[in-house]
Amino acid sequence: LFRDYISGFPKETDMILSTTGTIGLKVPEGSNSVLLKNLYLSCDPYMRLRMTQSATYNPNFVPGSPITGYVVSEVLDSGNSNYQKGDYVWGFAGWEQYSLIENPVPSSLRKISYTDVPLSYYTGILGMPGLTAYVGFNKLASPKKGESVYVSSAFGAVGQLVGQFAKMMGCYVVGSAGSKEKVDLLKNKFGLDDAFNYKEEPDLTAALKRYFPKGIDIYFENVGGKMLEAVLPNMAPHGRISVCGMISQYNLEQPDGVPDLSHLIMKCVRMEGFNVSYHYHLYPEFMEVMKQYFMDEKLVYVEDTVEGLESAPAALIGLFTGRNIGKQVIKVSHE
Numbered sequence: 170l171f172r173d174y175i176s177g178f179p180k181e182t183d184m185i186l187s188t189t190g191t192i193g194l195k196v197p198e199g200s201n202s203v204l205l206k207n208l209y210l211s212c213d214p215y216m217r218l219r220m221t222q223s224a225t226y227n228p229n230f231v232p233g234s235p236i237t238g239y240v241v242s243e244v245l246d247s248g249n250s251n252y253q254k255g256d257y258v259w260g261f262a263g264w265e266q267y268s269l270i271e272n273p274v275p276s277s278l279r280k281i282s283y284t285d286v287p288l289s290y291y292t293g294i295l296g297m298p299g300l301t302a303y304v305g306f307n308k309l310a311s312p313k314k315g316e317s318v319y320v321s322s323a324f325g326a327v328g329q330l331v332g333q334f335a336k337m338m339g340c341y342v343v344g345s346a347g348s349k350e351k352v353d354l355l356k357n358k359f360g361l362d363d364a365f366n367y368k369e370e371p372d373l374t375a376a377l378k379r380y381f382p383k384g385i386d387i388y389f390e391n392v393g394g395k396m397l398e399a400v401l402p403n404m405a406p407h408g409r410i411s412v413c414g415m416i417s418q419y420n421l422e423q424p425d426g427v428p429d430l431s432h433l434i435m436k437c438v439r440m441e442g443f444n445v446s447y448h449y450h451l452y453p454e455f456m457e458v459m460k461q462y463f464m465d466e467k468l469v470y471v472e473d474t475v476e477g478l479e480s481a482p483a484a485l486i487g488l489f490t491g492r493n494i495g496k497q498v499i500k501v502s503h504e
């Protein structure tokens with residue numbers, strides 16, 4: 170359960186593990202509900218924003234109620250003709266072992282039909298973060314072969330896929346991450362042209378100048394703050410910045426100062442934010458693309474899975490220290 174609204178860095182004690190007794194493993198007689206056994210929960214950075222009373226991005230969590238987020242689940246019972254017992258679905262539900270979803274609409278609880286990959290992938294590469302990478306890079310950044318691409322938080326759920334999309338497009342791709350292990354994997358497993366540990370760079374502007382002597386054509390923004398400040402003077406003329414997230418800002422009471430945006434003018438750079446929630450009409454197209462990539466064995470994907478609801482609080486706050494090595498997943502039940 171969510172304890173109460175917070176400010177600053179989240180703590181494990183902001184979440185409470187609670188047992189509320191058993192529920193019947195059937196939906197109430199005559200109801201339209203669907204009963205889910207939750208298998209995997211997704212840890213996502215936007216969840217921190219929902220711990221604040223003034224949440225603007227998504228509705229805030231309700232103190233004393235279950236935390237909600239993306240889950241992958243099995244349908245245990247259904248009074249709804251769109252879902253049958255035994256279906257696998259992904260969508261929005263509580264961080265709990267079983268969830269009763271009243272009046273589900275097909276867009277909030279999507280049936281999983283492609284099962285050639287692990288089901289947990291629907292928390293990440295085939296779920297909300299995957300679509301985010303597709304929309305933010307392939308659609309909004311207008312990439313072209315040979316362009317120079319910089320991805321921050323490149324080893325995360327979204328970043329992993331952006332880097333691979335960019336490489337498949339024939340771009341020169343550099344990613345940053347917060348540890349040597351992540352940087353090595355980006356170079357050796359994900360095939361990025363280069364990668365660096367942003368925590369070890371005393372001067373980020375100079376570091377980016379080294380990696381992009383001719384400038385950055387596309388910056389995929391996951392971090393914000395000082396990172397964005399260092400990127401702006403390194404943008405190439407007619408560059409694009411796809412503003413996906415700003416994780417460095419989510420725990421701050423006062424956002425970092427807005428950097429000098431005049432670089433956008435001088436270099437005719439387009440900077441565009443987006444919210445994946447408005448792009449779900451692209452999900453079927455995205456799935457077709459991804460299925461083909463999986464069939465052609467073109468994708469690499471790394472998950473960081475912890476087991477049990479009791480591991481969830483530490484996993485969620487670990488996103489803000491970089492504890493997760495890849496997409497952070499919580500396994501709560503066996504398939």
Ligand code: NDP
Nearest residue numbers: 214325326327346347391413414415416417443444445491
């Ligand atoms: P990740 O899996 O990348 O996990 C978060 C990572 O962020 C951490 O592992 C850590 O990696 C890095 N990080 C944490 N704090 C900081 C900091 N202060 N400075 C720099 N890096 C930090 O998360 P996602 O891939 O799920 O999300 C990436 C971004 O995309 C987030 O900003 C998120 O809010 C955004 N997003 C936006 C969506 C939209 O619709 N616009 C939808 C989904 C996600 P490291 O070791 O590298 O420090």
